[in-house]
Amino acid sequence: MVSHQRMLIASAVVLGILLALAGCSGGGNNSVNNSSDQPNGNGTVMLTVSDPPTCGSSSNGPFLHVWVTITDVKINASSSAGDSDSGWIDLTPNLKSTPQQVDLLGAASNQCFLATLGSVALQPGTYQQMRVILADNTAVPANNHCATTPASANCVVLSADGSSHVLNLSSESKTGIKIPAGQLAGGQFTIANGQTKDLDIDFDACASIITEGNGSFRLKPTLHAGEVSTVSSSISGKLVDNATGQPIVGGKAIVALEQPTAGIDRVILQTTPDALGNFVFCPVAAGTYDVVAVAVSGAGVSYAATVTLNVVPGNALGNVPMNAVTGANTGEGSIIGMVTTASLSAPIAADITVSALQTVGNVQVTIPVARQVSATVILATAPLPACPANTDCGNYTVDLPGVSPTVGTFSSNNTSYAQGAVGPAAYLVEAQAFVPGSGGTTDCSPNAITTPPQAVTPGNITNAPPLALTGCQ
Numbered sequence: 001m002v003s004h005q006r007m008l009i010a011s012a013v014v015l016g017i018l019l020a021l022a023g024c025s026g027g028g029n030n031s032v033n034n035s036s037d038q039p040n041g042n043g044t045v046m047l048t049v050s051d052p053p054t055c056g057s058s059s060n061g062p063f064l065h066v067w068v069t070i071t072d073v074k075i076n077a078s079s080s081a082g083d084s085d086s087g088w089i090d091l092t093p094n095l096k097s098t099p100q101q102v103d104l105l106g107a108a109s110n111q112c113f114l115a116t117l118g119s120v121a122l123q124p125g126t127y128q129q130m131r132v133i134l135a136d137n138t139a140v141p142a143n144n145h146c147a148t149t150p151a152s153a154n155c156v157v158l159s160a161d162g163s164s165h166v167l168n169l170s171s172e173s174k175t176g177i178k179i180p181a182g183q184l185a186g187g188q189f190t191i192a193n194g195q196t197k198d199l200d201i202d203f204d205a206c207a208s209i210i211t212e213g214n215g216s217f218r219l220k221p222t223l224h225a226g227e228v229s230t231v232s233s234s235i236s237g238k239l240v241d242n243a244t245g246q247p248i249v250g251g252k253a254i255v256a257l258e259q260p261t262a263g264i265d266r267v268i269l270q271t272t273p274d275a276l277g278n279f280v281f282c283p284v285a286a287g288t289y290d291v292v293a294v295a296v297s298g299a300g301v302s303y304a305a306t307v308t309l310n311v312v313p314g315n316a317l318g319n320v321p322m323n324a325v326t327g328a329n330t331g332e333g334s335i336i337g338m339v340t341t342a343s344l345s346a347p348i349a350a351d352i353t354v355s356a357l358q359t360v361g362n363v364q365v366t367i368p369v370a371r372q373v374s375a376t377v378i379l380a381t382a383p384l385p386a387c388p389a390n391t392d393c394g395n396y397t398v399d400l401p402g403v404s405p406t407v408g409t410f411s412s413n414n415t416s417y418a419q420g421a422v423g424p425a426a427y428l429v430e431a432q433a434f435v436p437g438s439g440g441t442t443d444c445s446p447n448a449i450t451t452p453p454q455a456v457t458p459g460n461i462t463n464a465p466p467l468a469l470t471g472c473q
Contacts, residue, residue, distance in 0.1 A: 235284050
């Protein structure tokens with residue numbers, strides 16, 4: 001069964017990558033010179049890193065700090081370029097001699113950014129892929145913040161006891177963390193002669209760390225990047241109990257910023273409201289988003305998810321109504337199940353992202369898992385005694401509202417929300433597979449599968465059928 005701690009850990013790692021990415025905005029071809037004294041006629045990119053976290057100690061998460069050491073960022077005009085293909089442009093040549101160690105759970109400035117990596121002169125063009133490269137753990141930087149034994153360049157610091165633990169990498173220190181076109185806002189970054197643009201990289205630290213069976217921590221990075229505006233680039237709001245108009249007392253809440261991809265709302269950013277219910281996503285790349293919120297009070301009362309559709313950056317949602325579950329049992333329901341992985345002829349391990357989906361109009365919306373401090377559950381399949389024959393497997397638990405979502409379409413005049421249908425909530429559980437330690441390469445064929453609809457009621461457990469992924473590497 002996936003533990004709450006594992007989910008929290010996944011979140012923390014994601015934050016680390018965000019910082020790395022901020023240095024990633026880019027050039028156009030091998031002839032590009034990225035020094036600050038490039039000739040006139042190029043564009044200029046201001047690089048930043050941000051991450052509104054959900055898994056830090058301030059939100060009762062498992063981490064005090066997540067330190068990562070960034071050694072390089074590259075960009076390519078080709079969306080299909082492989083790790084060793086031509087066309088990769090070095091955007092941060094200064095980091096090779098002076099790597100930068102960043103706390104992904106550090107405090108952001110009032111301009112929303114965790115770090116500003118400076119400006120880069122770029123040849124005009126369109127770029128569709130990036131890589132963020134982290135230092136090998138043996139390459140310990142000067143003024144190292146990781147108090148591990150042996151010393152390491154990347155680490156997590158636990159909230160429970162302040163202990164430091166190595167954050168294990170694989171290809172992140174060689175080929176880099178991948179940011180494909182699908183994780184670039186609008187599918188690409190374009191700059192013209194004389195333009196100055198702000199490019200921000202967001203690493204979802206709270207969905208990027210896996211806790212291994214031996215208690216060690218490993219990075220499974222999830223990140224996004226996109227052009228932002230330093231003015232009017234936020235989306236904000238306040239979660240309130242719809243019956244009282246007051247903030248939800250105690251407990252836990254998660255708010256996710258999502259965009260549809262192939263009919264499924266994928267999480268772009270996620271954050272935790274403060275004690276008064278206020279939340280903000282900042283900065284946000286241009287586009288149209290759906291905002292999805294879930295909450296559980298300190299008394300264990302669960303709330304239906306509230307979905308606000310068609311929100312653009314620069315807007316405040318005002319009060320976002322959360323409808324408490326009523327009746328004899330007001331707690332969350334749970335779905336438990338197993339994911340199995342196999343190649344064509346034998347068991348094989350994979351990293352898995354598990355998401356709970358509810359239908360809103362013609363889109364499947366990802367419903368965050370409030371108590372587990374993320375919108376998704378992260379696990380790694382392994383050879384376990386409970387696995388079916390010829391598979392590796394992993395178990396998951398997702399705690400969810402046992403009612404249908406409250407839905408409204410954003411209006412600057414006053415968004416109107418409608419409560420969902422009465423009765424059990426229907427969910428699909430989706431499993432997406434990734435090659436372990438690959439920096440984000442998808443795995444298995446198909447890469448993602450879902451269960452049939454699962455009925456969830458408050459306070460009860462639903463046993464889902466196994467999700468069997470095959471054709472894995």
